[in-house]
Amino acid sequence: MAQTPQQRAANAKFAKSEAAKRGKPQSAIKHKQDYKSPIGKGAIIVLLFALAGGAIFEIARLLNF
Incomplete structure (x- = not known):
């Protein structure tokens, strides 16, 4: 038996x-x-420790600490 348009809409919903x-x-x-x-x-x-430590020592050397 074929579906009616109402049944088809209800099934899609x-x-x-x-x-x-x-x-x-x-x-x-x-x-x-x-x-x-x-x-x-x-x-x-x-x-990071090696880089930061090296930078700190280099700044201290430049500022003569």
Whole structure:
């Protein structure tokens, strides 16, 4: 038996509401990738300490402290 226009509209409305309940499919969701640095935190801290310490000593030498 064929659907009437009223049944077709009701089915489309129901399908739309059910799709909204289910949410988006996995393929439509963009997952945020975690950025992982190739250098460890400890190595970055040592580099910053060496650079900042060298800069402080150089400024002190220029100001004759």
